[in-house]
Amino acid sequence: MVWVSTLTAGLREKTESLIYDHYGDSISVLFKKIPIPEEIKSTAEKNAQLRFMQDQIYIWEISRNEEMIGLAYLDNVKGKSQPITYAVFFDNQGMVEGSHIIKYREPIGGEVSNQYWLNQFSGKSWESDYKIGSDIDGISGATISVNAVTRGIHRSTYIVEYLLIQKNE
Amino acid sequence: MKYFLILSISVFSLIMAQDDFFEPGYSIGGYGELHYNRAQTGDNEAMTTLDFHRFIIYYGYNWTEKWSFKSEVELEHNFVADGEGELELEQAYVNYHTDKFGFQAGVILPSVGLINEYHEPPLFVSVERPEYNKYVIPTTWFGNGFAVYGSMSGFNWRVALMEDMEGEGIGAGIRSGRGKGYKTTAYDWVKNISLNYTEVSGLRIGGSYTMNNAPINNNPDSTVSFGLGEFNIKYDANNLYAVLEYGTISYENNPDGYTTSGGYYLDMGYNIARLVGVEGKLMPWLRVSDYNRGTIDGKVNPDKHYSIQRFGLTYWPISNIAFKFDYGTHETESANDKKTLINLGVGYNF
Numbered sequence: 001m002v003w004v005s006t007l008t009a010g011l012r013e014k015t016e017s018l019i020y021d022h023y024g025d026s027i028s029v030l031f032k033k034i035p036i037p038e039e040i041k042s043t044a045e046k047n048a049q050l051r052f053m054q055d056q057i058y059i060w061e062i063s064r065n066e067e068m069i070g071l072a073y074l075d076n077v078k079g080k081s082q083p084i085t086y087a088v089f090f091d092n093q094g095m096v097e098g099s100h101i102i103k104y105r106e107p108i109g110g111e112v113s114n115q116y117w118l119n120q121f122s123g124k125s126w127e128s129d130y131k132i133g134s135d136i137d138g139i140s141g142a143t144i145s146v147n148a149v150t151r152g153i154h155r156s157t158y159i160v161e162y163l164l165i166q167k168n169e
Numbered sequence: 170m171k172y173f174l175i176l177s178i179s180v181f182s183l184i185m186a187q188d189d190f191f192e193p194g195y196s197i198g199g200y201g202e203l204h205y206n207r208a209q210t211g212d213n214e215a216m217t218t219l220d221f222h223r224f225i226i227y228y229g230y231n232w233t234e235k236w237s238f239k240s241e242v243e244l245e246h247n248f249v250a251d252g253e254g255e256l257e258l259e260q261a262y263v264n265y266h267t268d269k270f271g272f273q274a275g276v277i278l279p280s281v282g283l284i285n286e287y288h289e290p291p292l293f294v295s296v297e298r299p300e301y302n303k304y305v306i307p308t309t310w311f312g313n314g315f316a317v318y319g320s321m322s323g324f325n326w327r328v329a330l331m332e333d334m335e336g337e338g339i340g341a342g343i344r345s346g347r348g349k350g351y352k353t354t355a356y357d358w359v360k361n362i363s364l365n366y367t368e369v370s371g372l373r374i375g376g377s378y379t380m381n382n383a384p385i386n387n388n389p390d391s392t393v394s395f396g397l398g399e400f401n402i403k404y405d406a407n408n409l410y411a412v413l414e415y416g417t418i419s420y421e422n423n424p425d426g427y428t429t430s431g432g433y434y435l436d437m438g439y440n441i442a443r444l445v446g447v448e449g450k451l452m453p454w455l456r457v458s459d460y461n462r463g464t465i466d467g468k469v470n471p472d473k474h475y476s477i478q479r480f481g482l483t484y485w486p487i488s489n490i491a492f493k494f495d496y497g498t499h500e501t502e503s504a505n506d507k508k509t510l511i512n513l514g515v516g517y518n519f
Contacts, residue, residue, distance in 0.1 A: 011190075080198060081195075081196030081231055081237065085190055103190075110325075116368065132488050133488060134450070137371050139371075141286070143291065143518070144198075
């Protein structure tokens with residue numbers, strides 16, 4: 001059990017360290033584990049062509065001077081045989097500002113962790129196109145991971161858009 | 170802020186412990202390809218074949234995040250009897266994997282060339298694998314052994330130790346020397362080291378060296394020595410596609426007397442899907458290749474020296490399915506007539 005705790009804490013530590021790197025030190029973060037909102041779940045799954053692996057996701061609300069400036073999202077997609085844990089950082093309009101692979105568990109296809117590839121998602125939102133080969137470059141030998149992560153990030157944009165609308169209402 | 174972070178981590182670790190993302194379980198995948206081939210030499214009657222060339226089932230099981238099992242079983246030519254077709258256990262290994270390094274033991278693949286490890290049909294443009302990846306690099310090359318691998322700063326390295334090759338099978342290349350995991354020996358071990366770099370978008374650049382003193386008829390005192398060095402580069406982004414592979418094998422005591430063999434192929438293509446308004450990826454491409462299967466002291470055997478020119482059109486409606494057409498010529502230096510080949514194929518992976 002100690003091993004499991006260390007592992008999951010590692011995921012959280014890594015994500016939060018990246019959050020501070022991205023949004024800056026002068027922020028406050030509010031961590032939440034939330035059930036996937038039923039109102040948007042099937043839309044997100046259908047449009048991204050990918051089902052959720054679990055019933056919950058992890059969210060960090062990022063604020064500076066009491067104003068919410070962004071939202072970080074942590075979830076998993078299934079690679080060839082193992083989950084790929086990834087995080088997406090959004091601004092407060094639901095636009096992707098950065099993406100990271102928090103944990104990759106396979107011997108093959110790890111190139112999706114490379115930041116040059118993940119940077120392609122910056123600037124995208126739920127309204128963007130995510131076609132591999134035209135909108136997103138593929139990676140030779142990492143087809144399954146590329147498909148999974150691309151769909152996972154696309155899926156996250158719907159959830160975050162929904163959460164931001166809820167927050168503003 | 171950092172202290173707060175550390176404190177919060179220790180608290181949240183208890184909360185998140187129950188949400189470990191990993192779940193033990195199995196996974197299934199596979200790939201396959203159907204080929205139509207028409208070959209005509211000079212004015213002779215053409216030979217046409219329709220062949221479900223490969224059918225592969227991938228099966229894996231994960232015990233923990235670090236320990237897993239992975240396997241691939243391949244049926245070639247859709248039938249096995251009387252020496253026709255092949256049923257092969259191409260991969261079956263226990264894998265230990267961490268962020269920095271990993272370890273494999275079982276039936277494994279050496280890291281040699283672009284296609285040996287990444288051989289799913291949607292990953293190369295031609296209907297058939299390039300001949301280079303058959304007669305220079307004996308793809309799919311698999312066997313019993315161990316490997317350690319790792320990555321650092323975009324560099325991926327791997328070292329594999331595998332069963333000996335069969336010296337009596339080496340001659341015009343090393344393809345027929347593959348033991349395929351069947352009652353193989355381990356006197357000298359095939360030693361395979363590779364390095365590749367993948368930190369630039371769309372680019373993969375790598376190379377490997379593989380050597381063995383291959384026992385003849387399982388006799389360690391009578392061996393054929395070879396060293397296979399190869400270099401490969403692939404660029405696939407911004408609608409451009411380019412592949413270059415170059416390899417050479419040197420021999421000592423080759424039963425056919427050859428001292429070296431080798432060659433190259435170059436593929437160039439451009440994705441025109443957007444230009445013509447097609448969904449997916451549509452790519453006309455061109456290949457030039459030259460290789461030989463036997464050179465003695467710098468003098469190539471003209472019966473074993475081939476030049477290939479080929480162009481094709483490949484369509485990926487989605488990245489896991491490829492429809493392929495190609496046309497080209499195959500010329501043997503010593504022959505009067507060129508062989509003309511027309512191929513059609515469909516391949517998939519999942």
